[in-house]
Amino acid sequence: MKQILPHNAKISKEAKETMQECASEFISFVTGEASEKCKKERRKTVNGDDVCWAMGTLGFDDYAPPLKRYLDRYREVEGDRSGASQRNEDEGGPSSSSAKFNPISKPF
Helix, strand or coil, X not given: CHXXXXXXXXXXXXXXXXXXXXXXXXXXHHHHHHHHHHHHCCXXXXXXXXXXXXXXXXXXXXXXXXXXXXXXXXXHHHHHHHHHHHHHHHXXXXXXXXXXXXXXXXCC
């Protein structure tokens, strides 16, 4: 929250708690819709595609496509990371990779 506000702005504890509650409710709302979809499809695991679908279904049409692009980019980077980790392990090296996913950067 502080990054968007001027440097001299203050945020009350109450405002922070309210924003946290709102974020938690939003996450529960979207996850609940995605979970219902999974139940109807007789699946136990909610995945990122289910969350993107739920966003669109619940009327957050402007957010679903960027979220899907973000998810695709995340999977791409994590896939590269997993492949590099496996190659390093096969070669006896460390299992970490220089490819790190930065959730703050915008992949789209």
